[in-house]
Amino acid sequence: MDYEQIIYAVEDNILTITLNRPERLNAFTDQMMTEMVDAFDRADADDDVKAIIITGAGRGFCAGADLSAGSGTFDAEKAGTGLKADGGGILTLRIFDCLKPVISACNGPAVGVGATMQCAMDIRLASENARYGFVFAKRGIVPEACASWFLPRIVGINQALEWAYSGRIFDATEALEKRLVRSVHSPDELLPEARRLAREFADQSSSVSVAMIRQMMWKMLGADHPIEAHKVDSRGVYYTGKSADANEGVQSFLEKRPAVFTDKVSENMPEFFPWWTPRKFE
16 A cells, blocks of 8 residues: 555664644544554564654644534535444554554644554653643533543543543643653654664564464453453463574573574464464463
């Protein structure tokens, strides 16, 4: 797919996806959603991609849904489409199933889906210029992009409801205090810090281990008892324990040298993966 509303750039095993409608503060469209989903598909299939950074072009991260259609923007019947799946949710569900670590580098305003899409990302960094807003109640609609699942798990139900009820815009300092973001940086230091963090994942860790860890952590948020984690842990340790990467991890430690992991996500995931799909249960 040729991209028009995002930029896809891989350098030194790190993919940077840049939302690229700067003249519209990177307002979200169906085309942008389709391109981002394709980009995540492409990244998962590429063993050279070991970490992903999401940021915005220009002074904004994402100003939310493109409202250029006017007051009928959210009226599917007026648009003649009828009930259809929410585009933000399609994107966040794709991020949820991603096999690579995903880092948000929020460089400016992030409102509506610009804020909710980041909730599905693993680690969120903010520029001092970042602003967030879960503004749905002010637009007469409800949160999308699976935010009612993600946001309370990140900041707690009390804070999630406060932000969603009020729809107010808040700054990076509040986002940090309420644990929406990991850290706040000067505009010049935001992407370098995101890349430094991505480098740790790309250089020091087994790609298969990271892919499994990502899915184990996210999927267990919905488990109703720790025994479910124990089941997956046990199978995971059994299968990865006999892998080339496990052998290399131990040998490199004993020999006091950096590990050189060779297993690939495209070829060496454990045979029970993905364990949460019905077809995997006997």
